[in-house]
Amino acid sequence: MYGQDTPKGWPEGKALAVSVNIMCEAWTDDAAPGIGPMGNPLKAGTLDTQSRSWAEYGMTHGAPRLLDIVGELGVPCGTYASGIIAEKWPELLRRIDGDGHFIGAHAWMQNDLPIYQERAEEEADLKKGAALFADVVGKAPKGFASPRGTPSANTAELLVENGFEWHIDYFNADMPYRLDTPAGPLAAIPFTMEINDLPLYMRYGNPPQAYSDVLKRIVENYHTIGRPPAVIDITAHAHVFGRPYGAIEFRAAIEAVMNVDWVWMTTHQELAAVVHAR
Secondary structure, eight states: OTTTTOOTTSOTTOOEEEEEEEEEOOOOTTOOOSSOSOSSOOOTTOOOHHHHHHHHHIIIIIHHHHHHHHHHHTOOOEEEEOTTHHHHOHHHHHHHHHTTOEEEEOOSOTTSOGGGSOHHHHHHHHHHHHHHHHHHHSSOOOEEOOGGGOOOTTHHHHHHHTTOOEEEEEOSOSSOEEEEETTEEEEEEEOOOTEEHIIIIIITOOOTTHHHHHHHHHHHHGGGGTOOOEEEEEEEETTTTTSHHHHHHHHHHHHHHTTOTTEEEEOHHHHHHHHHHO
C-alpha cells in the first residue's frame, strides 16, 4: 500500500522519486560507439568515422542544450561523464559544475568496460579519471556508472576504496539500498531503463515520443498498482537525445512529473544520502 514502506529520510507522501540524468559519453580516438544511426555495419576492425562524428555532437551541442532545459525548468539534475572528457572538453564539465549539478564518473572511456579489465587496470582508470575531474572542477566524483551498466566483480570495492559514495549499476530493486563491500558500505542506486533513450529509441527503434509517453502512462496509471515507493530515471544521452527531436521529448517527460504532488524530484546524490543516513 502507498507510503507504508518508505524508508526514513524519504519525503512523506511521495511515491516516485524521479531523477533526471544527462549522460556525457566519449570514446578514445581509435574507437566509436557500438550503436549508431547507420543500419549497414562496416567491416570488422574498421573505425566507424560516421559514428565518431555523431557521438561528438553530444559534447559540442547536445549536453549544453539539455543543460539549458533543466535550467529553464528549475529541476534538480545529475550528470555522468567519461573521464576522458576532462581532457577533451573540460569546459563542459565546468559548465555542469557551475550550474550546480553533480558530475559522476562514467569510467575512463566508453570503449573499455570494467567487466573486461583486470583489477589493477580498472583501479588505475578510476584514479586517473577522478584526479582529472578534481583538477578541472575542484572536486572528485562521488558517484559512478559503468559503461553499459556492467561492472566487474571488483568495481564496488574499488569505488569504496577510492572515496566514492554511490554506484548505479543495479537493476534488481525498486528502491536504493546499502551494499556492503569488503572495503565498507556503498549506496546502490537502482538505475531504471524505462525512460532512457538508448534502449527505448536506439536499441528498439521506438519513435522519439515513446520516451515521454511511457512516463506519462506511468504517472496517469500508477494508482492502479497502489503507488508503491520506487525510483525512476529520466535519462538522456547527450549525443542521442541532445538533438532537437530528443530534447523536445526530454523536456516533455520532465514536465509530465515535475509538478505532480506525489512525485519527489531528486538526484542520485540525494538518494545516496538517504541510504547513508539510515
